[in-house]
Amino acid sequence: MKMVEKSLTKEIHSHVNLQENLTVPQLVEQILARNEGILTATGAVRATTGAYTGRSPKDKFIVKDEISEDHIDWGTVNQDIDESSFNKLYEKMISHLKERDVLYSFKGFAGADAKYRLPIQVINEYAWHNLFSRQLFVTPTEEELSGHQAEFTVVSAPDFKADPEVDGTNSETFIIISFKKRVVLIGGTEYAGEIKKSIFSVMNYLLPRQDILSMHCSANVGQEGDVALFFGLSGTGKTTLSADPYRRLIGDDEHGWGPNGIFNIEGGCYAKCINLSEEKEPQIHKAIRFGSVLENVVLDRSSRLPDYDDTSLTENTRAAYPLDNMDNIVTPSVAGHPNTIIFLTADASGTLPPISKLTKEQAMYHFLSGYTSKLAGTERGVTEPQATFSACFGAPFLPLKPAVYAEMLGEKIDLHNSNVFLVNTGWTGGSYGTGQRMKLSYTRAMIHSALEGELNSVETVTDEIFGLNIPLQVPGVPDEVLVPKNAWEEKEAYEETAKSLAMKFHRNFEKFTEAGDDIKQAGPAYRV
Structure with missing residues (x-):
């Protein structure tokens, strides 16, 4: 592992001016001097990313070799590329970097828990990408930096573009992970998020092998030390609801759950x-x-x-x-085991309960499902709400089979007696266009009650279609809102819409053939 880092650094050092672990002011100076970005009135640097303004999932690959072949969940998410193609592209990229007048290197960590953190190095062609890396990962102290040996290296060269016919890629852009060489190559895209998410993908491979559940979620902790996790896809309110003035933020996107509790994978x-x-x-x-x-x-x-x-x-x-x-954070970004786990969904059909308490089996089912509604305007070509399922609320970043993560979640729920709730921040009283979005004040009240343990022993009713246990009373929330059918004027329309969504859940879950019968039966009660 260390040999990879030394080999890379030696080759680059002999040909270019490698600027290592520059301070924030030094990087800002470089960005402005090189016209990579401009200074805003708030003091932040603004950069643009050209044609690529988001991730390129179709351009992401994992090298198939003796290290990865039997472990990766190969398919459309984890596309394979052969070792020979990777090595040739690697050499071409190194040659490209040698021609640059300056390169930037950041050495730091992924993981706030010193026992399980991954020492990383990020080598950037652009100064603003290096600033991004410094702000998103865990910055080492001077003492930690002196003994730092990277165990994974990301090399990002946006100006280097692949030739698909020669290099075995799908386009000029590529994000390739080699677990054998412990290297990530990123080229042809200026979108900085690829750097962050490539390391998350790496951690999603490495952490479970240490019996640590890696999670795409936010986390916070209450005044009594009670920990909460918030899972949810884009638009569900994960960031908004986890940023609570009465609770301290552990992190907003990526976490590990190990023997000692929760730790943030990132530093920003x-x-x-x-x-x-x-x-x-x-x-x-x-x-x-x-x-x-x-x-x-x-x-x-x-x-x-x-x-x-x-x-x-x-x-x-x-x-x-x-x-x-941020003002209200936990330092360092570690905390105990989760007392409460919240799955957030923004259901545009308006048929899922605003809050329901899940059994362990239901938690594993809905974790594997990762459901929400993609709304019109969020992506090109989306003109009306679409049911979206993303396994473990982060399918694009999972190198292993989703069942691996789900089984670990179930084991940890059992071991630590964590309470799990499904919270619908979407529509009530009708579907999108007819009903209305659930009031944020109601959602906050429901989550507050869940976190305070007020819903652990209240009377519930079982939803006939989804099989979910719905609390009949929640302080600060009108009773008629809690049971979706009661909020609809057209009961037949509700039944038809709810059954349609239930069948979408079932069709999506068919691909999880490795799930046990107890998990499969924990889905919607309605079946054709």
Whole structure:
């Protein structure tokens, strides 16, 4: 592992000026001097990413070799590339880097728990990508840096483009992980999120092998030390609901659950900026200051103030900043075992209960399902809400079979007596276009009651279609909202819509052939 890092660094050092672990001000100076970005009125740096304003899942590969062949869940998510093609592309990329006048290196860690963290190195062609890496991963102390030996290296060269016919890629862009060489190659894309997510994919491979559940979730801790996890796909409210003024933030996106409890995999936040306002999300708004990186955010030409409502470059505008830019955080980003686990979904059909308590088997079923609704406008070509399923709420980043993560979750729920709830932040009283979005105040009240343990022994009713246990009373929430059918005027329309969604769950779950019968039976009660 160390030989890989030394080999890379030696080759690059002999041909270019490699700037290692520059400070934030030094990197900002480099970014501005090289015209890679511009300084905003908030002190953040703004960069744009050209044609690629999001991840390129069809361009992501894992090298198939004797290390990976029998372990990876090969398919459309984890596409394979042969070792020979990777090695040739690797050499071509090194040759490209040798021609650069300067390169940037960041040495740090993935993982806040010192026992399980992964020492990493990120070598960047762009200074702003290096600043991004510094803010998103765990920055070492001077003492830690002196003895640092990277066990995984990311090499990012946006200006190096692949030739698909020669290199075995699908396009000019590529993100390739070699678990044998402990290297990630990223080329042909300026989107910085590929750097962050490639290391998350690596951790999703390495951590389960140490009996640690890696999770795509946010986490916070209460005043009494009680820990909560929030899983949810885009648009479900994960970031908003986990940023609670009465609870301290552990992290907003990636975590590990090990023998000692929860730890953040990252050292920063990569927050969506679309429609960001100081009123709605004051903590995030305040965190975007000097040293932060704004990605594809439109600025006012004269004032250079960010216009977070402008989506002319992309709807996927982002801000990268370190966790310590937030006021209410846990330092270091570690905490105990979760008392409460929240699965968030934004159901546009309006038929899922706003909150329901799950059995362990139901938790594993809904964890594997990873359901939400993709709304119109969130992606090109989406004109009406679509049911979306993403295994473990993070399918694009799972190198192993989803059942591996689900089984670990079930074991940990049993071991630590964690309570699991499914919370629908979507529609009530009708589907999208007819009903209305669940009030945020109601959702906050339900989550507060769940976190305080108030829903552990209340009277419940079982939903006839989904088989979910619905609390009949939640402080601060009208009773008629809790049971979806009661909130619909057209009961027959409700029945038809709910049954349609239930069958979508069943069809999606057919691919999980390795799931036990107890898990399969924990899905919706309605079956044709």
